[in-house]
């Protein structure tokens with residue numbers, strides 16, 4: 001019988017594409033989302049949907065008592081770095097306390113398999129010699145978003161020790177691109193590729209480039225962009241590792257191992273749209289590291305992750321359908 005996966009954050013960017021691909025791969029899915037940043041219309045008619053937050057313990061108990069869940073994919077979370085600096089407690093509440101509710105209710109129902117959306121933001125500002133980043137590099141977050149995710153990773157390790165939780169935390173680098181039917185639509189949008197596409201589509205939108213004096217080839221910051229479909233397939237490999245008791249690490253970095261500067265992304269979008277995109281150079285934002293690139297050797301070796309969409313033009317073209 002197929003495994004049943006509880007997808008939290010199923011109405012969000014990554015959670016909705018994960019739901020789509022899980023269904024294609026023959027899994028049963030139960031969707032949970034409080035619609036705080038997600039969209040009801042990206043949910044699937046055939047998938048049972050619980051419109052609730054991970055803070056609602058009674059609702060969580062109802063979900064686990066009504067459904068036989070094998071694995072939980074926890075995408076739900078708050079993910080805006082500047083907002084986290086202004087309102088840190090919101091981030092500790094959603095990304096730590098509410099996620100812990102979920103673990104406690106899972107423990108109550110003896111569900112032991114958990115996959116967590118972590119982030120490269122836990123690394124803070126790495127030293128140049130630490131790039132590409134291995135999982136063993138010391139995590140030193142510099143904002144409440146990264147800190148809340150790192151704290152939860154630490155909690156997972158204690159649940160493993162005390163409750164026999166079997167988990168995989170994937171530290172995503174910069175997720176981009178879209179599936180055929182679902183794409184990125186954050187509001188407010190803070191991610192570079194959708195913002196550059198927005199500038200390509202709207203003459204009146206002023207694109208800002210933060211910092212032109214980073215120690216990089218063109219002075220702008222470099223990030224490792226990973227296609228959302230490759231990322232979702234890494235989750236499927238993680239589900240298989242957990243359900244087949246395959247030997248695995250608990251933490252994996254996930255990116256392509258090379259990066260694009262802000263100006264290179266602008267050039268790539270210009271090539272796709274065949275137009276020139278004006279931009280304004282602004283002051284560097286505090287806490288924006290010059291370079292973030294993943295070493296994903298471990299997930300490739302342990303889980304046999306083989307990315308197929310390592311192509312910036314594809315990421316831009318697929319994403320652009322969903323951006324106005």
Ligand SMILES: NC(=O)c1ccc[n+]([C@@H]2O[C@H](COP(=O)([O-])OP(=O)(O)OC[C@H]3O[C@@H](n4cnc5c(N)ncnc54)[C@H](O)[C@@H]3O)[C@@H](O)[C@H]2O)c1
Pocket residue numbers: 008009010011012013014015032033034035036037038039052053054055074075076077078079094098117118119120172173174175176186
């Ligand atoms: N997009 C990226 O580049 C990226 C990079 C690193 C990590 N992540 C992590 O991946 C996860 C998904 O990111 P995304 O880009 O899809 O974000 P998103 O905002 O599109 O999706 C998050 C979803 O979770 C829901 N949600 C938020 N808080 C909730 C709660 N307490 N209870 C129930 N539902 C809740 C929202 O309504 C939304 O539908 C997040 O945890 C984020 O931190 C994303």
